Amino acid sequence: MSARERILARIRERQGKPYEIDPVELAAVRTHLAAHPRSPGPRDAWDVNVRFRERATSLASTIDEAAVLSDVPALAAQYLRGREVPPRAVCWRELGELDWRGAGLDVEVRPAHGDDLVGITGVFCGISETGTLMTLSSPHSPSTVSLLPETHIAVLQQARIVRSMEDAWALVRTEVDGLPRAVSFISGPSRTADIEQTVTLGAHGPYRVHIIIVGG
């Protein structure tokens, strides 16, 4: 008997179940998984657009507003200038066609390396309950771009701001075929409070998360 069988057998024995998986129980479990019902969450009503901005800011993300997508390069360039960050970045393919050069930025479409300073990504959706960005990995949206550089600029369509993480999963279920390898929920710059319980921004991930909301 393998370790797997012994562990499962022990579980069933402790719970007074028959040796084999009970088909009725299995069917009930599969029904639950297929239905994936929601549990109660917060009941408060809130304006998702207002709340997202509030929460994201409270988590030390900064926010800029772009009327249209083509305004993004100029805003990104201005942000980087303001922080004296060199005007070079890597970005996801979906943003590769923007006129970065026109804004004075040198932007390459590729995964990030350990020494890239700025990463520009899209966002699958924004979660207003917590001010969180949800990103999905794919060949064209590598997760290193939002992780390795010291500055992460995220481009979020306002129409993609949802209320809760449950709503975010619902969006994945309707728009994507199964989960991608890496789903990342990002809530502000990386931080640690390990030394003397003192919160310090910029641990292993970005020091800065700047969200440009398009169409607000």
Add this chain to the structure above:
Amino acid sequence: MQLTSNRFKQTARAKLADTDLQAALNKLQTNFVKGRADRVAELDNFEAIRDAATAIRDRALAHLDVYLAEFERNATAQGTVVHWAETTVDVNRIVCELAARYGVRKAVKSKSMVSEECALNDALEAAGIEVVETDLGEYILQLAKEPPSHIVAPVVHKTREQVSDLFEARHHRPRTTVIADLTREAREVLRPHFLSAQMGITGANFVVAETGSTLIVTNEGNGRMVTSLPRVHVAITGIEKVVPTLEDVTTLLRLLPRHGTAQTTTNYVSVTTGPRRADDSEGPEHFHVILVDAGRSRLLGGDMEAMLRCIRCGACMNHCPVYQSIGGHAYGWVYPGPMGSVLTPTYAGLENALDLPHASTLCNQCGVVCPVKIPLPDLLRKLREKQFARGLRPWSERAGLAIWGWTARHPRVYALLSAVGARLLNWLGGTDKRIRDLPGGKGWTVGRDIPAPEGKTFRALYAARRAENVRK
């Protein structure tokens, strides 16, 4: 991790005298206790969410075998290899075998308490593999060669000066005591390790049966690196960590960071499903999940089952007056505080942690704050009963209880002894009626006075009142 729980009393005494530790523990109360209260107060519908979280954990445990099998099926379908480990020794063997198979020379780790149970780092190092902890706190502990003292804030017992000393000695860079600079230094030292390691090792806060995913929460971003950059990713987690659906995990995520670090959400929640996909430019080529029993299944169907609901938030220790006084090291194993006082004796043996079930005032602060309503004081009380039933308590305590039991069953003797005892204590109290030094009770009076009993005994008062009522 080496088990030293039976030295609880000696270690606790030393920790009480450690002023740096006491300062850190005081701060922990402001940050985590008050912080948790604030975060919970902000969360509308908290009690309903807490009930739902408890029900979710109970549902997973009631059908644990089926959910594990479903997790395995869905994970395998995505290309994940699922292993089952009955003991901590098996875990180490599996990881070392994987390391050998993939030619691993260096492994980077993000925080995993299960791997601490296994003493995995020692096993890997014995096999000639370099292991680098990447959570800042765990990294500091690795340099200091110390065990964690808290499951969420592992290095809470250290001061910045101690960290500066360590970094100076090990990094050979100019000394700094500025916390932001120390953090940057660790980032710069660890970054090359992330990029050069062949294996990433993580725990999992939850595994999701519906999708076959593993989920980890981190603030530093090291979890994301460890799961994305090395060629091989191994996630090690207890069998009880399975959760049915993404919706269920969402409910638990509303509570875990609020109770753990007083955050509404952690910086990162990383959900990993399978290895790198065809055409992906990044991600591990091989993804292995190890489901660990190591004593967990024994808790099912018994009076300790509720303990398996635990989501390792740490709130019970943050709120425990005993933990607040002595910190985590005295508990002598991986898990401190009330949850550790239940887990250590149940996983490592009742006889190996004799003091832990007693390291509690049973004030029930832990039970009140536990987000999944684990009745920790009840479990501790049951462990005390088990110890007694198995004859594991010292003879003096057993004799004392036997005498007490006999006396309590003989009311006349009881009345006599309690009257004599009360008078004796009254006499010991002297003129100001405070006992400063009780023979045989020094453990109590060394820290505080006992007010001496005064006036008549309860029994005498009761008898008098009854006689009066009869006359009326």
